[in-house]
Amino acid sequence: MSLLPNILRLLLLLLTPLWLSLAAQGLGLRWSLPTVLSDWLHLEKTVDPATLPPPGWRESGYLAANPDVAAAVRDGRMSSGYTHYLQSGRAENRPGGFPTASAPVPAPPPAPVPAPPPVLPSPRTTASVEPPPASPAAAPLPKPRPDAQPDPALPPPRPVPSPVPEAAASPKPAATVPAAHVARIRTGNSDGAVRIILDLDRAPRFEPPVRRPDGSLAVTLPGTEWRATPSGRLPATEFTYRVESTGASSRLIVKGPKPLAPKAIAALPPDEERGHRLVIDAVAATPVQGKPARP
Incomplete structure (x- = not known):
C-alpha cells in the first residue's frame, strides 16, 4: 500500500x-x-x-x-x-549591439619588449714599454783616411740652431716649390768631426740634426727626394747611413760604432763646378755630467 x-x-x-x-x-x-x-x-x-x-x-x-x-x-x-x-x-553592420555607432574593439596590450643586455667594457690591455737602449761610452772619432775627398773651398759651417718643437720644425713645403733631389752623398775632411756632404740639384730644405736614443744622428729633409744610393757606408769612415722616405720628405740616419752628436749644418750655393750642397758636421757624443759612461 x-x-x-x-x-x-x-x-x-x-x-x-x-x-x-x-x-x-x-x-x-x-x-x-x-x-x-x-x-x-x-x-x-x-x-x-x-x-x-x-x-x-x-x-x-x-x-x-x-x-x-x-x-x-x-x-x-x-x-x-x-x-x-x-x-x-561588425563586418556585416549588424544592429543592436551599441546604442549609437559601433564601438571600436579594444586592441590587445602590446607584448613586453625585452631589455637589451648590458654592454660590458672591453678589458684594457697593459703594454710594457721597454726603455731605450743606453748610449755606449763616448770615444774619440777615428782620424780621416788619406784617401778621403777633401773640399778646401768649403767655408766654416754655421753652428747648429737649438731644436724647435716638432710642429713648428716640420712645415709643409709649398705646392708651387719644386722638390729637390739628392744626387750623391760623400764625406770631407774636418778637424775632430765627421763631415757629410750631400750634392743636390736645388737649394736644400732641412731641419736641425737630432741625436737619437740609439746614438745615431738623424737629419730630416722636407720636400726632398733621394736619388742616390739609399743605404751604405760613408766613404773613408766607419759609419753607415740609410734613408727613410716619409711622403714628400726624406730622413738621413747616420750610425756607427761611436754615438754622434750634431755640431753644425750649412747649405752652400753653387760654386764653379760644384752645385748646391748641404754640409753636416758631427762629433763624438759626450756623456752627461754626473752619470758615468757604461762600458
Whole structure:
C-alpha cells in the first residue's frame, strides 16, 4: 500500500522539467532544460579576456535584433552575441549591439619588449714599454783616411740652431716649390768631426740634426727626394747611413760604432763646378755630467 505514493512522487519528479518547459512556452518564455544545461556548461568554460564586451555593449539588444545569432547562442554554436559581433557581425553592420555607432574593439596590450643586455667594457690591455737602449761610452772619432775627398773651398759651417718643437720644425713645403733631389752623398775632411756632404740639384730644405736614443744622428729633409744610393757606408769612415722616405720628405740616419752628436749644418750655393750642397758636421757624443759612461 505504501509503494504507490513513492511511485507517484518519482513520476512527479521526472516530469517536472517537462511541465516547466510547457508552462514557459505557454507564457511566451524561451526556456527549456537543454538551454539551461547549455548555459550552465558555457559558464563553466574559461572566458577569453579578448571576448569580453566593452562598456556600452547590449547583449540582449543584439540578440533581439538578430534572431539567427540568438538561435546560434541557444544551440551552443556561439558563446555570446559579442563573440559573433567580433567574428562577423561588425563586418556585416549588424544592429543592436551599441546604442549609437559601433564601438571600436579594444586592441590587445602590446607584448613586453625585452631589455637589451648590458654592454660590458672591453678589458684594457697593459703594454710594457721597454726603455731605450743606453748610449755606449763616448770615444774619440777615428782620424780621416788619406784617401778621403777633401773640399778646401768649403767655408766654416754655421753652428747648429737649438731644436724647435716638432710642429713648428716640420712645415709643409709649398705646392708651387719644386722638390729637390739628392744626387750623391760623400764625406770631407774636418778637424775632430765627421763631415757629410750631400750634392743636390736645388737649394736644400732641412731641419736641425737630432741625436737619437740609439746614438745615431738623424737629419730630416722636407720636400726632398733621394736619388742616390739609399743605404751604405760613408766613404773613408766607419759609419753607415740609410734613408727613410716619409711622403714628400726624406730622413738621413747616420750610425756607427761611436754615438754622434750634431755640431753644425750649412747649405752652400753653387760654386764653379760644384752645385748646391748641404754640409753636416758631427762629433763624438759626450756623456752627461754626473752619470758615468757604461762600458
